[in-house]
Amino acid sequence: MTTVAVKPATMAQALGRALRDAMAEDPTVHVMGEDVGTLGGVFRITDGLAKEFGEERCTDTPLAEAGILGAAVGMAMYGLRPVVEMQFDAFAYPAFEQLISHVSRMRNRTRGAMPLPITIRVPYGGGIGGVEHHSDSSEAYYVATPGLHVVTPATVEDAYGLLRASIASDDPVVFLEPKRLYWSKSEWNPDTPAAVPGIGKALVRRAGTSATLITYGPSLPVCLEAAEAAREEGWDLEVVDLRSLVPFDEDTVVASVRRTGRAVVVHEANGFGGPGAEIAARITERCFHHLEAPVLRVTGFDIPYPPPMLEKHHLPGVDRILDTVARLQWEN
Amino acid sequence: MTTVAVKPATMAQALGRALRDAMAEDPTVHVMGEDVGTLGGVFRITDGLAKEFGEERCTDTPLAEAGILGAAVGMAMYGLRPVVEMQFDAFAYPAFEQLISHVSRMRNRTRGAMPLPITIRVPYGGGIGGVEHHSDSSEAYYVATPGLHVVTPATVEDAYGLLRASIASDDPVVFLEPKRLYWSKSEWNPDTPAAVPGIGKALVRRAGTSATLITYGPSLPVCLEAAEAAREEGWDLEVVDLRSLVPFDEDTVVASVRRTGRAVVVHEANGFGGPGAEIAARITERCFHHLEAPVLRVTGFDIPYPPPMLEKHHLPGVDRILDTVARLQWEN
Amino acid sequence: MTVQELPGAGASYRPTPPPSWRPRTEAAPLLPDAEPYRVLGTPAADKLDPELMRRCYAELVRGRRYNAQATALTRQGRLAVYPSTVGQEACEIAAALVLAEQDWLFPSYRDTLAAVARGLDPVQALTLLRGDWHTGYDPREHRIAPLSTPLATQLPHAVGLAHAARLRGDDVVALAMVGDGGTSEGDFHEALNFAAVWQAPVVFLVQNNGFAISVPLAKQTAAPTLAHKGVGYGMPGRLVDGNDVAAVHEVLAEAVHRARTGGGPTLVEAITYRMDAHTNADDATRYRDDDEVAAWKEHDPVELLERELTARGILDEAGIEAAKDAAETMAAALRERMNADPVLDPMDLFAHVYAEQTGRLREQAAMLRAELDAEAQG
Amino acid sequence: MTVQELPGAGASYRPTPPPSWRPRTEAAPLLPDAEPYRVLGTPAADKLDPELMRRCYAELVRGRRYNAQATALTRQGRLAVYPSTVGQEACEIAAALVLAEQDWLFPSYRDTLAAVARGLDPVQALTLLRGDWHTGYDPREHRIAPLSTPLATQLPHAVGLAHAARLRGDDVVALAMVGDGGTSEGDFHEALNFAAVWQAPVVFLVQNNGFAISVPLAKQTAAPTLAHKGVGYGMPGRLVDGNDVAAVHEVLAEAVHRARTGGGPTLVEAITYRMDAHTNADDATRYRDDDEVAAWKEHDPVELLERELTARGILDEAGIEAAKDAAETMAAALRERMNADPVLDPMDLFAHVYAEQTGRLREQAAMLRAELDAEAQG
Numbered sequence A, B: 001m002t003t004v005a006v007k008p009a010t011m012a013q014a015l016g017r018a019l020r021d022a023m024a025e026d027p028t029v030h031v032m033g034e035d036v037g038t039l040g041g042v043f044r045i046t047d048g049l050a051k052e053f054g055e056e057r058c059t060d061t062p063l064a065e066a067g068i069l070g071a072a073v074g075m076a077m078y079g080l081r082p083v084v085e086m087q088f089d090a091f092a093y094p095a096f097e098q099l100i101s102h103v104s105r106m107r108n109r110t111r112g113a114m115p116l117p118i119t120i121r122v123p124y125g126g127g128i129g130g131v132e133h134h135s136d137s138s139e140a141y142y143v144a145t146p147g148l149h150v151v152t153p154a155t156v157e158d159a160y161g162l163l164r165a166s167i168a169s170d171d172p173v174v175f176l177e178p179k180r181l182y183w184s185k186s187e188w189n190p191d192t193p194a195a196v197p198g199i200g201k202a203l204v205r206r207a208g209t210s211a212t213l214i215t216y217g218p219s220l221p222v223c224l225e226a227a228e229a230a231r232e233e234g235w236d237l238e239v240v241d242l243r244s245l246v247p248f249d250e251d252t253v254v255a256s257v258r259r260t261g262r263a264v265v266v267h268e269a270n271g272f273g274g275p276g277a278e279i280a281a282r283i284t285e286r287c288f289h290h291l292e293a294p295v296l297r298v299t300g301f302d303i304p305y306p307p308p309m310l311e312k313h314h315l316p317g318v319d320r321i322l323d324t325v326a327r328l329q330w331e332n
Numbered sequence C, D: 001m002t003v004q005e006l007p008g009a010g011a012s013y014r015p016t017p018p019p020s021w022r023p024r025t026e027a028a029p030l031l032p033d034a035e036p037y038r039v040l041g042t043p044a045a046d047k048l049d050p051e052l053m054r055r056c057y058a059e060l061v062r063g064r065r066y067n068a069q070a071t072a073l074t075r076q077g078r079l080a081v082y083p084s085t086v087g088q089e090a091c092e093i094a095a096a097l098v099l100a101e102q103d104w105l106f107p108s109y110r111d112t113l114a115a116v117a118r119g120l121d122p123v124q125a126l127t128l129l130r131g132d133w134h135t136g137y138d139p140r141e142h143r144i145a146p147l148s149t150p151l152a153t154q155l156p157h158a159v160g161l162a163h164a165a166r167l168r169g170d171d172v173v174a175l176a177m178v179g180d181g182g183t184s185e186g187d188f189h190e191a192l193n194f195a196a197v198w199q200a201p202v203v204f205l206v207q208n209n210g211f212a213i214s215v216p217l218a219k220q221t222a223a224p225t226l227a228h229k230g231v232g233y234g235m236p237g238r239l240v241d242g243n244d245v246a247a248v249h250e251v252l253a254e255a256v257h258r259a260r261t262g263g264g265p266t267l268v269e270a271i272t273y274r275m276d277a278h279t280n281a282d283d284a285t286r287y288r289d290d291d292e293v294a295a296w297k298e299h300d301p302v303e304l305l306e307r308e309l310t311a312r313g314i315l316d317e318a319g320i321e322a323a324k325d326a327a328e329t330m331a332a333a334l335r336e337r338m339n340a341d342p343v344l345d346p347m348d349l350f351a352h353v354y355a356e357q358t359g360r361l362r363e364q365a366a367m368l369r370a371e372l373d374a375e376a377q378g
């Protein structure tokens, strides 16, 4: 066990703590990426790891994402459990071929002989005033790739628990970290972390009866705020936090929508071909006769991520969510 | 005008003819890629172009897809109209960063000053017995990327017309060529080609009243066959060929589904997060009260593309389509 | 038949493959110098062009002031972020000055100064970094490609553009800038290879400032120098003292001339140092010592030139003052203009995604329009 | 202070940056030979190891026969496709034989022969190419990575694996194979760079067979040789005659030894020639002349070795016959076993996508199960 006394309070700290605890427990866990060592990462998630575990277990790599992920594949082939950091969402794209053509398929193509327990941490999403290429919500690419798990926490507790679960998973996991929640805080006590939720379980964050908001990652706080605001309009909204996009916990979502009869999917990623499309299509397949209105989506527009000065217009906000809830055919 | 006397009859030939005609008409059109010159491409689509227009206009590049697309970006910046060939679907992945971070956004990030009229030809899909990495249906990645057009022909005529339209487009176009239709034939006369359909128009390939099959590319012939077979079951199926995934011709699709009240989306790509999800979600949004049943999907399974010996079980076939049509709640 | 009877047997025996891929043997001339090339403080300085050097000096002083002003603007919240080139001004200025009107510059994300020195309005150059739209200028008008945030991705662009210009018979050279870290990316490799195979008129300028954010060069490469990378592409590699503006200008000028006259691409490594942190948001004390920074202060590009020119009587006190005044004027204007809030139209979100708006975008635009109207009304 | 007074001014003046990124000057030793290294037909052949050479000969003969048999199987529809290594057997065999039991081989898509020569059952090696599941063997059991179809992507894997083994203190070398075309990919660059920075125990073997499908080397690179690419990574590059199995084995053995003893990675370029078309589906007459092929026939790896060994009395008629017989036996067995249709279970589509099947996959599996049952029933 580690003896670090700092009490994590932000999501960033919880993530760092998860890495540290995983490394302490399992000597095969290796952290690697650009600036993860001496600097502790540009978001300081890996701060202190190189010092505690040595540069060989927390390694500053050359600046080459395909090389990083490709080397991680080789390390995993030899039995290590690499945790790779991609510095920002858009800077994971150079590693795409390694991800799609190898990471996602190696277990399959070796008929189970060579699983790749690699965790790929990708800070994603906007709302932090990042300039171009620093605010992409790239989950659609990962979600459409069989063989990958795609996980994203929305709370400090989940950040710890889901990252531990991801590192422990024998499958590759794309672990999407909502940048703008890095500094969100919680009373969470790192020394008695909550039981690690497995990958693939959604959670009803707020119970409600009028309609269900289905969301994940950076949009969860927005949805919870919208749900509070909706009370004024007389709507009692349920909010489901997916936590994992793959596997997608259909049962929790379907049960909620069958109860409420209405649903809105909320995410930052572009709407067209985004994860919300799958969620909406699937809900409709399974809840058709329970639906009072079509499943609607509140998403980023179908545009390249806009400049910081305009991003507030792009991101799903409380008003846009409420406007959309209002379109759920309440008069029918 | 070209004086080549061969009469195109297959889709492969129509594509080659489209390239030749575009090059003859517009000296800024340049074809480039691996083996496109001397060899004429592994599918022989570019056969004869290097001879007719010189190696400078039909260029064998070094073997590096990011370099190819990146160089094409620079050429387009200087006013050329590059047509890039990616040798197979999965071999376009190395070019992903260039595609997402530059090709799709350059017009946007320069506020219209520097559009990139690049056509990226990608042979895609299975059914030809190709070994691993040669049969991917990768359209989900392109569809989820704003700024790209995504086009795919299903007939010989469209192959010519859509490729001409794509090359003429001032936007980047990912032009997906259904490999297994390369050798499909038509009576089409290359010397009097049909009017070039613009990008973004779907077509009702078969009129029907019971339900609508919505499809594109390699699955169109399968859907037409299924529609014929369905007559035995008493169903008169309408078949819509999307031809362009982005822009998505909602109006044609919505009009059809409002008429028939039922819809099935058919494609080879994996279902989860695939283009069918967007299509189904959107139809539901716009046709909710016209629908007798949820929009269903017949797609590739959510698995890495399987080996040739098993691919027939993976690909949407007539029986699976009919089984799905049967689940459209006809008893209600 | 024994081995001895084989045609051409012996030490040099080899069947005769077509010359197209016979291994070439002129390797040695490609090897870069082992020591960075220098002019200032060496006998080579005797041949300095006073006019050019006075211009360089004025630009260096202005560049230094520009860097200071831009960093100040981050503190005032007027820039979202600024990657400074304090210490690297010689490279930035030389890159800008060496190009002819019709040539193209491909800057990395750090190189706003090169763009400004090329004549771009600094407010336009800083558009991206203030949180406004990405490219605040028409790249074709200025022949300056958009700043490239994804590292090294601009290099194949430069190759393609230079190649296209040559195909069209135009006299255009492309100069592409990249950092030491960026040389590790696959796009660096692919770009240099394409350039050499196509003999494209491109010059690659690597600013080796010792770090990629926190990662020192020793963790980035084991090459003798980055200039040695040219060998593997069959292109000359030149090593130059990146704080010596006369040397950088000379080496780049040679490379540009070579490219212009059909001699193909060149890789130039300029050894320099980033005196400031990676950006205003970075804490450089985490990964380097003050001593190291102090040592480099002794090798400051502005001072190096000022000393040389003063010693040689090319520059006098008046000249120094004039340069400083001009820099102050630029800075004051920049400060003032950057203090005005840029006015962005939210509806522009939907412009320029495609040549023609798609139906889906029109619908989304209508939705935003309605929201904005509602907001305006109440 | 004038320039002259600057500390250390003069030709070698440079501030003292930390050694971590001071340019190194030991460039020259990294330069590969200008001529490919040869043993057969040269005085170096005096030192041949008869035992090893007889083994190489048997493997070469077997490899040649394996290639012929595999190509025949494509004509009989028993293989979906086969990329032949006729003409390249010396590289394939040397790569396999040079490794110790615990070492790893990272083959490219073409290198089934190397895998077979390493001891893999040829039926398992050909699983992918017959249209069956990708990897017909357990890579960990054989320490042979899956054949890599996406070119050059296997190279970073080899680096990572070798690095991991070294971190764990294990004596493991990884040998990664790639074609001349594959050297243009970004992954080649990133892998070699990582290997050199990490000093990973890896050997990169480039089989330069003159073509990437139809594209000749001259359109692939302008480098003097591909071995010269080592210079840019700070690793030795060796050039060897790829049809001379003794030379390839010796150069690889040195490189493996160097890696094993902590000397870091080596890049080896073996100059060879693909005598057959790219695959059975390719038409090589479209891009090369018969003359060229004929010239290379004079430099056949099997005949080169046979002549040398016969001339030196290391091999006699009986040995030649024995090798041919063994090869025929292998071929007959392969033919027979490949004639049996492999039995694949469609339900296996859903196995091994994840460690545990997701709900969605269970649902899809149930659908396929029902379809198969319905089909079986009529």
Ligand SMILES: Cc1ncc(C[n+]2csc(CCOP(=O)(O)OP(=O)(O)O)c2C)c(N)n1
Pocket: A034, A063, A087, A091, A094, C110, C149, C150, C151, C178, C179, C180, C181, C182, C183, C209, C211, C212, C213, C274, C278
């Ligand atoms: C493809 C890519 N990966 C990662 C980053 C994040 N990043 C921005 S600057 C930087 C360091 C760049 O170092 P170098 O190339 O030496 O240029 P310098 O910052 O020193 O000018 C990194 C890793 C990026 N912008 N693009």
Ligand SMILES: Cc1ncc(C[n+]2csc(CCOP(=O)(O)OP(=O)(O)O)c2C)c(N)n1
Pocket: B034, B063, B087, B091, B094, D110, D149, D150, D151, D178, D179, D180, D181, D182, D183, D209, D211, D212, D213, D274, D278
């Ligand atoms: C990333 C990638 N791009 C393209 C291809 C298609 N392809 C298969 S083999 C080949 C040529 C390979 O040439 P080389 O590397 O010299 O190997 P060789 O075939 O000569 O063994 C190409 C382009 C591929 N497999 N992977």
Ligand SMILES: [Mg+2]
Pocket: C179, C180, C181, C207, C208, C209, C210, C211, C212, C213
């Ligand atoms: Mg740097």
Ligand SMILES: [Mg+2]
Pocket: D179, D180, D181, D207, D208, D209, D210, D211, D212, D213
């Ligand atoms: Mg080759």
